């Protein structure tokens with residue numbers, strides 16, 4: 001018989017079928033409130049990044065927590081899920097390319113306020129032509145490469161020229177800049193990180209001032225992260241911070257933003273004790289994004305964690321206490337790629353399931 005969501009409400013977390021994702025609501029709320037409080041009353045507001053959890057229920061909570069102007073996402077498919085959930089102000093912080101995708105982008109822009117990153121004339125012309133056909137208006141942010149070396153342009157003359165091109169198209173709005181300081185997020189020393197992030201973002205803000213002096217208004221500069229929000233989010237002219245991981249956290253990100261606690265764990269079960277001191281749990285790379293390392297097990301700091309996992313197994317050493325059938329909580333190394341692997345969060349307080357939230361953006365990669 002299929003277990004329904006309502007059957008699970010009130011169950012101890014340890015009774016859930018494993019592996020599954022558990023969100024501690026008290027910790028989550030504390031993280032959301034901490035970040036919202038930081039931005040209360042500031043020129044710069046939050047635009048939380050959906051990439052972290054891909055759950056529209058959680059995105060709505062981030063908006064309700066305050067100091068937020070909308071949601072950031074990485075993919076058009078995520079933006080569609082967000083609009084379906086009633087969220088009407090969305091930034092797709094990447095380029096949307098391809099005929100069918102641009103048609104979907106325009107359809108979405110007819111339903112909600114959509115902004116998207118561009119960094120070439122080609123992007124602008126393709127979006128503008130498709131928008132004109134349907135009488136839509138799409139907000140464009142020019143992506144500035146402030147040091148990460150991913151997408152984006154740097155030369156201020158090139159930026160000015162592209163901004164003028166956008167302004168001259170009938171169906172695109174030039175709304176400002178996308179500028180993400182991703183190369184600074186993991187700098188271990190907080191003072192050094194603050195300094196490098198500030199210098200990097202200041203470049204985009206200086207280009208914005210130059211455009212303003214040339215009569216091209218840059219309304220928005222959007223960027224930032226969970227480990228640099230307190231550096232770039234306080235710069236004059238900065239309008240939006242796209243922090244993502246602060247909501248759920250994971251053990252690797254906590255090294256850089258320890259003020260946020262880990263709200264997300266993978267509940268796993270010990271399925272075998274094949275050798276002395278060794279326990280095997282029931283998730284592998286199909287249950288945890290492991291590109292930043294293996295999991296950490298709550299309450300077992302001395303466990304020997306494998307660097308790489310099997311598809312469905314994680315073999316852990318130095319856990320003589322573990323018995324077959326035990327439920328254990330694993331903190332993932334990378335929350336964002338882990339959440340993308342599951343269909344729901346079991347939301348718990350004090351170890352009891354109180355709600356189930358669909359991860360409705362999972363797998364929306366296109």
Ligand SMILES: Cc1ncc(COP(=O)(O)O)c(C=O)c1O
Pocket residue numbers: 049052093180182185223224225226227242243244245246
């Ligand atoms: C475009 C963009 N903005 C912001 C972020 C910040 O996210 P986080 O707070 O998880 O570092 C990311 C992270 O990948 C990103 O790609």
